[in-house]
Amino acid sequence: MSVVAAEVSKWAIRGVSFExxxxxxxxxxxxxxxxxSTLLNVLxxxxxxxxxxxxxxxxxxxxPQHKPIYRNFKVADVLQFGRRMNAVWHNDxxxxxxxRFKVPRRLQMGDLSGGQRTHVTLALALGARPDVLLLxxxxxxxxxxxxxxxxxALLTEVSDNGMTLVFSTHVVAEIGGxxxxxxxxxxxxxxxxxxxxxxxxxxxxxxxxxxxxxPVEGPVVLARHGQAQSTFLVRSGGARVDEPWTARxxxxxxxxxxxxxxxx
Amino acid sequence: MNAETMIWLTWRQxxxxxxxxxxxxLFAAYGLVSAELRHFQVTMTLAAFYGLVxxxxxxxxxxxxxxxxxxxxxxxxxxxxxxxxxxVTPARxxxxxxxxxxxxxxxxxxxxGVGDGLGGSEDRSWPMFEAxxxxxxxxxxxxxxxxxxxxxxxxxxxxxMAATLVCYTVVRTVLAVVAxxxxxxxxxxIARWDxxxxxxxxxxxxxxxxxxxxxxxxxxxxxCAGLVPNGCMRRTGSAIGTYTDYQPADRIxxxxxxxxxxxxxxxxxxxxxxxxxxxxxGGWRPSRSHRRDVSTAPVAPAPAQG
Numbered sequence: 001m002s003v004v005a006a007e008v009s010k011w012a013i014r015g016v017s018f019e020x021x022x023x024x025x026x027x028x029x030x031x032x033x034x035x036x037s038t039l040l041n042v043l044x045x046x047x048x049x050x051x052x053x054x055x056x057x058x059x060x061x062x063x064p065q066h067k068p069i070y071r072n073f074k075v076a077d078v079l080q081f082g083r084r085m086n087a088v089w090h091n092d093x094x095x096x097x098x099x100r101f102k103v104p105r106r107l108q109m110g111d112l113s114g115g116q117r118t119h120v121t122l123a124l125a126l127g128a129r130p131d132v133l134l135l136x137x138x139x140x141x142x143x144x145x146x147x148x149x150x151x152x153a154l155l156t157e158v159s160d161n162g163m164t165l166v167f168s169t170h171v172v173a174e175i176g177g178x179x180x181x182x183x184x185x186x187x188x189x190x191x192x193x194x195x196x197x198x199x200x201x202x203x204x205x206x207x208x209x210x211x212x213x214x215p216v217e218g219p220v221v222l223a224r225h226g227q228a229q230s231t232f233l234v235r236s237g238g239a240r241v242d243e244p245w246t247a248r249x250x251x252x253x254x255x256x257x258x259x260x261x262x263x264x
Numbered sequence: 265m266n267a268e269t270m271i272w273l274t275w276r277q278x279x280x281x282x283x284x285x286x287x288x289x290l291f292a293a294y295g296l297v298s299a300e301l302r303h304f305q306v307t308m309t310l311a312a313f314y315g316l317v318x319x320x321x322x323x324x325x326x327x328x329x330x331x332x333x334x335x336x337x338x339x340x341x342x343x344x345x346x347x348x349x350x351x352v353t354p355a356r357x358x359x360x361x362x363x364x365x366x367x368x369x370x371x372x373x374x375x376x377g378v379g380d381g382l383g384g385s386e387d388r389s390w391p392m393f394e395a396x397x398x399x400x401x402x403x404x405x406x407x408x409x410x411x412x413x414x415x416x417x418x419x420x421x422x423x424x425m426a427a428t429l430v431c432y433t434v435v436r437t438v439l440a441v442v443a444x445x446x447x448x449x450x451x452x453x454i455a456r457w458d459x460x461x462x463x464x465x466x467x468x469x470x471x472x473x474x475x476x477x478x479x480x481x482x483x484x485x486x487x488c489a490g491l492v493p494n495g496c497m498r499r500t501g502s503a504i505g506t507y508t509d510y511q512p513a514d515r516i517x518x519x520x521x522x523x524x525x526x527x528x529x530x531x532x533x534x535x536x537x538x539x540x541x542x543x544x545x546g547g548w549r550p551s552r553s554h555r556r557d558v559s560t561a562p563v564a565p566a567p568a569q570g
Contacts, residue, residue, distance in 0.1 A: 062345065068343045
């Protein structure tokens with residue numbers, strides 16, 4: 001396993017355990033204050049857990065939510081910083097990233113826009129060729145177009161270099177087709193942890209006449225009752241139903257929202 | 265990480281502080297030495313006077329502008345994620361910066377301490393005790409260490425600078441007022457009534473009074489209080505003479521070494537505490553103990569199924 005957390009507790013997070021395989025792309029999703037940043041800080045080694053332990057295979061790069069970088073550095077200084085401070089440094093990779101996203105070379109970091117600063121911090125993290133890349137809200141300051149381009153570029157890095165990517169977000173629409181693992185957090189605990197494809201196959205939304213029980217076996221994630229009909233989101237493993245019930249798969253967004261609603 | 269890296273990084277991050285402080289130190293050293301070489305014996309040039317002011321506060325400048333921001337700015341602006349998020353460990357990062365800044369501060373302090381601004385006067389005299397390269401190096405290292413520790417404790421640059429100035433001033437004052445006179449046991453000169461205690465002109469007088477028959481100091485009794493004590497003490501037979509305690513001038517080099525040693529020891533203690541806190545301290549301490557080095561780890565056999 002590339003990243004392991006065992007019963008980790010720290011501040012808001014309580015007893016969080018999971019294992020992430022090498023080369024996986026994991027989205028840590030949760031509401032504000034659910035402990036995503038704390039979890040990433042613990043994994044990155046910037047916070048010691050109060051109890052439990054974490055293990056990370058190899059070199060880690062971490063880009064925190066506030067995208068820190070020295071304000072009086074220029075791009076060239078950042079590249080030199082990365083080269084000098086890391087055992088492994090791929091300058092072309094970092095440089096190409098900055099060129100690709102058109103980060104101005106002459107300005108100091110303090111004069112860059114939030115999105116440009118994000119690109120610099122990502123370039124610094126990627127240039128070090130980490131085995132595990134932890135990103136806290138990496139896309140929060142990017143425009144919608146840049147979000148897609150950054151995400152696909154990150155995925156290319158993951159598949160090219162076998163990097164393990166863990167990123168947090170509270171925008172569920174960002175993770176569709178990107179993350180192959182979902183770590184859904186609520187109130188410091190892990191609600192859902194699994195392969196996104198499997199999760200999507202397991203969860204089925206059943207709609208039918210008013211009923212107190214769903215037509216299939218399995219844990220009910222969410223039940224809604226209207227005047228004449230009821231809907232159940234059930235972790236049924238894809239069980240089929242007969243008339244008058246209808247069944248359909250849900251999107252990742254619906255799945256996440258349903259789980260969060262139930263927990264709230 | 266190598267020396268070149270730490271020099272580059274230290275220069276890149278602290279170049280304004282280094283430049284201005286160095287200019288200040290060089291001007292002060294020039295003012296003091298040039299005045300001394302031109303043999304101004306009674307009046308002091310204004311440049312030399314400002315040089316003495318710089319000499320008095322150089323350790324504080326180093327502490328407040330080099331030491332205090334070193335950790336405080338990283339913590340305050342939360343760039344320690346960048347500084348300590350690379351392959352160089354935080355302890356090595358701090359050690360490297362301290363070596364670069366410490367050496368530079370020592371060289372500049374030694375320059376500042378070369379002159380005393382007055383030509384002709386003996387450099388090895390008590391009033392010029394602090395106008396000495398070794399003493400100044402000790403003060404600069406002390407200031408730097410206090411600043412770094414204050415930065416780690418306060419996590420706020422301006423607070424750390426203020427705390428550094430206060431702590432540094434307190435330490436210097438305590439050293440000068442209380443400790444320095446007593447680094448070695450005093451010489452005591454005793455004289456009978458018709459003479460004065462023989463004290464060399466260049467000695468540092470520590471105290472004086474009356475001695476009894478056993479040649480030990482005796483207090484002035486109540487009956488002599490308020491009167492001219494000499495005549496009273498002699499008339500009543502309370503004392504057989506007077507004494508003066510002093511530190512002879514030939515001890516000054518030893519005292520300067522002791523002063524340097526005290527400052528260096530205090531600095532070392534502050535830095536030891538800083539590293540200890542950095543490793544084991546607050547809730548944000550960086551740690552890499554949980555990282556496995558995959559490049560050297562043996563390939564683990566596939567776990568058995570089931």
